[in-house]
Amino acid sequence: MSDLWDDLENFARAPSSFTAAPGERGTIKAKANFNVSEDVAALRKAIEGIGTTEKTLIDILTHRSSSQKQAISKAYEETTKRILVNDLKGETRGSLEDLLVELARPPAVNDAKWLNKAIKGAGTDTKILIEILASRTNKQIKELSAAYAEETKKTLMQKLKTEVSGDFGKAILLLAEGARDESTNVNADKAKEDAKALYQAGEKRLGTDESKFIEILCKRSIPHLRQTILEYKNISGKTLQKSIEKEISGDLEELLVAIVKCVMSTPAYFAEKLYNSMKGAGTDEKTLTRVMVSRGELDMLDIRAEFKKLYKNSLYKEISSDVSGSYGDGLKMICGGED
The missing domain is CATH 1.10.220.10 (Annexin)
Structure with missing residues (x-):
């Protein structure tokens, strides 16, 4: 490879991707004529009706920008006194649940939760630490650090210091500071x-x-x-x-x-990650979901182009042949089309 x-x-x-403005190269875009109360009503109907209408959940969560989804979550809670993410967890299962919950959360909160999972418990999942800290911009790292502190009441730096050591630890801590030089000259x-x-x-x-x-x-x-x-x-x-x-x-x-x-090329890095999550027997659905959700709004168009270049197959085809059901439908929506 x-x-x-x-x-x-x-x-x-x-x-x-370090230079692309958010929203320019993503497949998940802000919806024109966005109507919060209409979306909240549709989500309630999908969740409260008999049998959850997964299609509605997928459709709304893959066709609204992150800030629109935060507005929906807020209005949903005001209207129902319930938390949207919790309702999504209650109504769906497995990989589809992970996908919808992660789509509904702010990107920084997802990053914080993935990192927390990677360093919680015995042993550290260094693969997730590496993927997130090597690919995020200073701004994203500052945002995920704030979300991490809110989530866990500890700073990310404090937590990492107890989990990583040696030269690897030094490098991870440097990245987690979000202090990469940003000059373009x-x-x-x-x-x-x-x-x-x-x-x-x-x-x-x-x-x-x-x-x-x-x-x-x-x-x-x-x-x-x-x-x-x-x-x-x-x-x-x-x-x-x-x-x-x-x-x-x-x-x-x-x-x-x-x-x-x-x-x-950040997009080529993620194209390779996606390919590896699907190749061979079995699918690494956690990685597949994490990458699709975290890049959907940022650079999915570039990832698709690199994927096609590297593997001669479109990402859309690869997903279609690898995952099925509502979970597959959700991923294909984020992918956004055939190349």
Whole structure:
């Protein structure tokens, strides 16, 4: 799979979700002529009637922007004295329940809940930590941190400090601070310097200076890192991803590779995640749901384009052949169409 990531020139020009304005590249958009009370009435009818009308729930929750859905939730509670998310949980089951509940919640609250689940209990689900913290912008990280504190009464940083350690822990904490440089100017000389520093910290020496990789990949701006990745290939003859895979191992390797992929193309990173959640026997529905919901309003159009490029099949077809029933219908609605 990583040979797909070797085509750097193509990726360095790919759309970066870090620069897209919300709503521009998503499939879930604000509804024109939005009417809160009409939506609340329709949801009540679907939930309170005999047998839940899943089609109505899916239709409304996949065709309203996040802020519209928050307005619906508020009005729903004022009208019924009940909480919409709880009613959705009570009326649906399994993967469909997860999908509808996550669609109804603000994105930052979903991120906070996923992270909380990843670090609660015995052992830490590093895959979720990596996926969320490597792909979110500073603004998204600030919002999810606020939601996390509200949810758990602890700060995300406090909680992470007790859960992650070593070099992986250092990198995760840096990302969780949401302190990535945001300047858009790229200084080619500085990018060359960083590329050289990475080469000298890894390929060029015996043993690896992980701290150099962490500092550069977790702090520099996305445009700067794109340039650094191109410079790295000029200096070492190898892609940075290949060097990381050779020089570093375990969770830190996985995290740094995820950052490099998101720098080059966040949509391609998520296209690969979606593909892996569906390939082979059985479907990883939790990952499938999380990615579809979290990217639906942001960059699903770009994810679809990358998916088609990488796998020669449309995301829509892949979902159709992999999942069925109302859950499948909901995912196809978020996907938004055939390519």
